[in-house]
Amino acid sequence: MAQTPVRVVLVDDHEMVLQGLKSMLTPFRGRIRVVGQAIGAEDAVRVVSGLNPDIVLCDVRLQSASGLDLCRRLLELEPSRRVVLLSVYDDEQYLFQAVRAGAVGYLLKKITGEELVRQLERVRDGERVIDSALAGRAVDTAARLAAGEFWPGARHGLTHRESEVLSLMVTGISNRGIAQRLIVGEETVKSHLRSIYRKLEVSDRAGAVAVALREGIYR
CATH class of the missing domain: 1.10.10.10 (Winged helix-like DNA-binding domain superfamily/Winged helix DNA-binding domain)
Incomplete structure (x- = not known):
């Protein structure tokens, strides 16, 4: 039995970015359905609360409040909310912050449409997702932190x-x-x-x- 499409709300500061993400996901409409979009953190809280999507896909950097702050806010309102952060920053320190904020995913904007859909489906199924290259570096960093070998x-x-x-x-x-x-x-x-x-x-x-x-x- 085929699963219903993953219901997603997109959050970014720029209309052009939102339209680009929607265009990227359009060919996969049988697997992903964009049920709403929001420009900025305040709009996102209202939209997400009203639509109750399976996943919130949000940019890490927002003008009024960071995506990390928005993630914390959404989880305060609904602890079971799944938030995936999308970023141009492949710095593992941003990843660590995302994990501390409660995000279930951290993906880079260079991702392809097919891969993005696959990762969002994994999140819908209860997994956590991290860009593969960044995950490898994060493991190394975590080990060095545990050993006290860091700045x-x-x-x-x-x-x-x-x-x-x-x-x-x-x-x-x-x-x-x-x-x-x-x-x-x-x-x-x-x-x-x-x-x-x-x-x-x-x-x-x-x-x-x-x-x-x-x-x-x-x-």
């Missing part, structure tokens, strides 16, 4: 470069000084700072430094 901040989801930036912040170096020390642009430093604040759940430089000092996540 400060890794356990908090910080990348190696973010840990370097945080360590320099603790010493009181300015954004310009950090940029010069790491040989990057100031805008790159600011981007790292935004990511550090989000991962450490603080709102500013002082808060990040306080967490670094308290948790010992600096060199």
Whole structure:
């Protein structure tokens, strides 16, 4: 007996991306049915609550709130909700954050339509899915973390470069000084700072430094 199509709600900040995903999934309408879409986190909560899909397929990066934050919110409202995060970031630290947020899947946007459908069907059947290449690196990272062979901040989801930036912040170096020390642009430093604040759940430089000092996540 054939199974009914997987009912999916798509979430992204951009209409063009949503339309692209729908077009990608259209040839598989017998296996996947897009029952709704939402632009941004607030719209997503309303749409998902109203439609109760099998799976929420959401971009990791949203403007008003991250896909990680949305995942946590949806699970607070309905603990059995299945959320799969779709991302361009093949950094295992993002994967670890997704798992901590409660997502049942982390897939990269380079995925083909056929593979995406297959992975969503696996989620519908109760499995967790992770991009295969990223999963291999994550296993290695997890083993090194367990052995204590990693950089400060890794356990908090910080990348190696973010840990370097945080360590320099603790010493009181300015954004310009950090940029010069790491040989990057100031805008790159600011981007790292935004990511550090989000991962450490603080709102500013002082808060990040306080967490670094308290948790010992600096060199």
